[in-house]
Amino acid sequence: MEQGLSETFLWGGATAANQCEGAYREGGKGLSTADVVLAGQRGVPRKRTDGVVEGYYYPSHTAIDFYHHYKEDIALFAEMGFRCYRMSIAWSRIFPNGDEEQPNEEGLQFYDRVFDELLKYHITPVVTISHYEIPYHLVKEYRSWSSRRMVDFYCRYCEVLFKRYKGKVKYWMTFNEINVNMLHPEHALGIEIKPDENPYQVIYQASHHEFVASAKAVQIGHSIDPDNKIGMMMLYPTFYAETCNPEDQLVRMEEMNKHYAFSDVMVRGEYSSNMKLYLKRHDVSIKMEPGDEGVLKAGTVDYIGFSYYNSNVATSRKDIQLIDGNMINSVKNKYLTESRWGWSIDPMGLRIALNELYGRYHIPLFVAENGFGAIDVPEETIQDDYRIAYLKEHVQALKDAILIDGVDCFGYTVWGCIDLVSVGTGEMSKRYGMIYVDRDDKGNGSLVRSRKKSFYWYQNLIKTNGKI
Numbered sequence: 296m297e298q299g300l301s302e303t304f305l306w307g308g309a310t311a312a313n314q315c316e317g318a319y320r321e322g323g324k325g326l327s328t329a330d331v332v333l334a335g336q337r338g339v340p341r342k343r344t345d346g347v348v349e350g351y352y353y354p355s356h357t358a359i360d361f362y363h364h365y366k367e368d369i370a371l372f373a374e375m376g377f378r379c380y381r382m383s384i385a386w387s388r389i390f391p392n393g394d395e396e397q398p399n400e401e402g403l404q405f406y407d408r409v410f411d412e413l414l415k416y417h418i419t420p421v422v423t424i425s426h427y428e429i430p431y432h433l434v435k436e437y438r439s440w441s442s443r444r445m446v447d448f449y450c451r452y453c454e455v456l457f458k459r460y461k462g463k464v465k466y467w468m469t470f471n472e473i474n475v476n477m478l479h480p481e482h483a484l485g486i487e488i489k490p491d492e493n494p495y496q497v498i499y500q501a502s503h504h505e506f507v508a509s510a511k512a513v514q515i516g517h518s519i520d521p522d523n524k525i526g527m528m529m530l531y532p533t534f535y536a537e538t539c540n541p542e543d544q545l546v547r548m549e550e551m552n553k554h555y556a557f558s559d560v561m562v563r564g565e566y567s568s569n570m571k572l573y574l575k576r577h578d579v580s581i582k583m584e585p586g587d588e589g590v591l592k593a594g595t596v597d598y599i600g601f602s603y604y605n606s607n608v609a610t611s612r613k614d615i616q617l618i619d620g621n622m623i624n625s626v627k628n629k630y631l632t633e634s635r636w637g638w639s640i641d642p643m644g645l646r647i648a649l650n651e652l653y654g655r656y657h658i659p660l661f662v663a664e665n666g667f668g669a670i671d672v673p674e675e676t677i678q679d680d681y682r683i684a685y686l687k688e689h690v691q692a693l694k695d696a697i698l699i700d701g702v703d704c705f706g707y708t709v710w711g712c713i714d715l716v717s718v719g720t721g722e723m724s725k726r727y728g729m730i731y732v733d734r735d736d737k738g739n740g741s742l743v744r745s746r747k748k749s750f751y752w753y754q755n756l757i758k759t760n761g762k763i
């Protein structure tokens with residue numbers, strides 16, 4: 296008899312508040328960093344404006360209007376059989392400016408309603424506390440995470456969430472894709488690097504603040520409810536060496552070390568010797584406060600959530616041409632094909648990711664994001680066989696990692712289970728959903744939801760607990 300996945304395996308879907316909620320000024324919500332970013336497209340980066348400027352189109356302002364459609368959307372998730380739903384809370388709904396003493400009750404009530412609706416269907420919420428959005432006021436007033444004061448603002452926010460949602464939410468993640476700080480500081484940290492600054496100094500000092508904030512949040516969360524499981528979340532880049540030339544292998548190792556630098560601090564509670572030397576080489580001196588080292592040690596995470604979309608290639612060659620990937624551009628892998636947005640399609644890379652992470656840290660894993668961005672042609676039932684094919688192969692890789700390799704992974708959520716705004720391009724037409732939303736790149740459309748072919752495929756997958 297084929298050995299199967301645990302009956303409690305958390306199958307589900309994932310979204311982020313700023314990409315789906317809309318209602319960007321309703322219910323007392325403040326402006327967030329995501330609310331001042333315009334739409335772009337492949338090859339055309341998204342621009343930020345100084346506040347909201349009239350006459351521009353900002354995709355997050357309405358997004359797919361989950362704020363008003365959450366009941367309908369959650370009913371569809373339930374119909375698919377979701378056992379969990381990974382979502383994020385918009386910090387600026389709870390603390391509109393970020394530095395208030397008291398939270399915004401209306402914002403808290405909104406998530407009460409969302410959690411109650413999920414629990415009605417026995418869907419376990421998995422909550423990212425900060426997913427690529429920071430109250431805009433904190434950026435203007437304190438220069439975001441470059442300020443140590445952010446630790447207190449963030450911890451106050453976390454404490455409010457842990458207390459308010461005790462008994463409703465047990466799974467948390469402190470920061471989305473924290474290692475993206477080093478790649479896109481403006482997007483991930485809310486910090487624009489000035490031309491005369493050492494970017495490494497700014498990025499790693501701000502990241503230190505996030506490490507401390509996360510470690511404190513873990514301790515606060517555990518003290519409020521010992522049942523809380525609080526994880527970190529990283530983008531897993533799965534790098535291959537371009538050839539077996541040891542020089543390429545060395546570049547690969549160095550690339551991976553940069554990413555592990557983040558997870559090492561959060562899982563092991565200290566900066567690795569490798570990271571310390573890396574920082575020294577880049578003239579970084581981290582300003583720590585007394586007690587920080589103890590805080591990091593005492594606030595290690597319970598699990599690792601990670602996103603995986605595509606793998607990358609490391610090479611020692613110079614003058615190379617790069618192709619796109621999620622947040623990282625690297626050399627083309629001649630063994631793989633790519634999506635329309637240039638991201639390689641590599642299910643084996645997920646199995647490798649799971650093995651590398653588990654082998655390194657030996658703590659439970661959660662596949663927090665995996666999915667396929669594609670253009671869907673609207674028809675009676677969208678025939679998204681390309682998405683099914685992608686998901687099928689990745690689920691097989693996940694099963695192989697668990698059932699053959701012995702990796703401890705307790706959940707898998709399909710990114711953008713319902714169509715939403717793309718982070719990278721701001722497009723709606725880069726769709727990940729198993730539920731279609733009628734809305735285009737300019738903000739036109741009825742917002743009506745419909746089931747794609749992949750909806751039924753995923754429904755069956757969950758029903759059979761992963762039978763492909």
Ligand code: BGP
Pocket residue numbers: 311314427471472530602621622664668710716717718719720725
């Ligand atoms: C991850 C982000 C998500 C999501 C995803 C897909 O990096 O955590 O928020 O958007 O990438 O990327 P994109 O939206 O650019 O296609």
